[in-house]
Amino acid sequence: MTAAEGGTPSQTPAGGLRTRNTDGGSASKDRAQPRPENPEPLPFPVYDNHTHMEFDFDGEVLDPLESLARAEAVGVRGVVQVGTDLETSRWSAEFAANDARVLAAVALHPNEAPRLAAAGKLSEHLSEIARLATQPRVRAVGETGLDFFRTGEDGRDAQYESFETHIEIAKANSIALQIHDRDAHDEVVATLTRVGAPARTVFHCFSGDAALARICNERGWYMSFAGTMTFKNAPALREALEIARPELVLVETDAPFLTPEPFRGRPNAPYLMPHTVRRLAEVQGKSLADVCEQLAANTERVYGTWEMDTDE
Secondary structure (H helix, E strand, O other), X not given: OOXXXXXXXXXXXXXXOXXXXXXXXXHHHHXXXXXXOOOOOOXXXXXXXXXXXXXXXXXXXXXXXXXXHHHHHOOEEEEEEEOOOHHHHHHHHHXXXXXXXXXXXXXXXXXXXXXXXXXXXXXXXXXXXXXXXXXXXXXXXXXXXXXXXXXXXXXXXXXXXXXXXXXXXXXHHOOEEEEEEEOOHHHHHHHHHHHXXXXXXXXXXXXXXXXXXHHHHHHOOEEEEOHHHXXXXXXXXXXXXXXXXXXXXXXXXXXXXXXXOOOOOOOOOHHHHHXXXXXXXXXXXXXXXXXXXXXXXXHHHHHOOOOOOOOO
């Protein structure tokens, strides 16, 4: 069976895995340990709507094809592979074009924008993102947004320029927008309001509180919860989830980051997402099967079907 017929490629795209050095963090200490066992499979298949399978996390390598196979075995039927620069966006688009379990999102991460602007390359790179966004299995522009945690005042103009251009690219192609929002909730909301949010806007790795959840409820913006929602020190995220409209809730790994409890600090992967889904069901006070069905329906509403079109 070929990839176009719904099969999978024999290898991942050229370009290879990217190194993420944690500088002696917990992943470095744990990398000699075996990966966690597969969790109990979910009763209804769901999707990981934000993952980065191109990363080698400080020597912890899980081949993307093995990662997808392990995910399928526990009820994660597909993923959105997300780019953060031109290299990873091209890699993501190519991977999605050849594997029925993968859709792609393409963008320049907000922290890339000041660096590119300083080099005089921001417009050039945005033009290439716009070209990639026209591909049929690229279903989102992301991750884009504002990040005031690492970028100071001198880099914010470039972040705004990049964010606003990404919004327009998403609208021009009628695809979703995946937002990276760090220490910039008010500014992200103001920008979406001023420029006009795409019909399907997703707050990736939702990091807000109940107040931001109410804004998302009012505007019809999606809230994607990651493993952070399982952390003991994250009651505000669980409060936000409690009031979030169920039809606006998504789930993700942001792998290889933000691994859910009980494996916090270890490299993440899509196959570990059932831990987050189970905790999400507990917080919502619903049956696991019902939550899985709702999550799957929500995700397909945002990104469309994962099925391969034989003409692609």
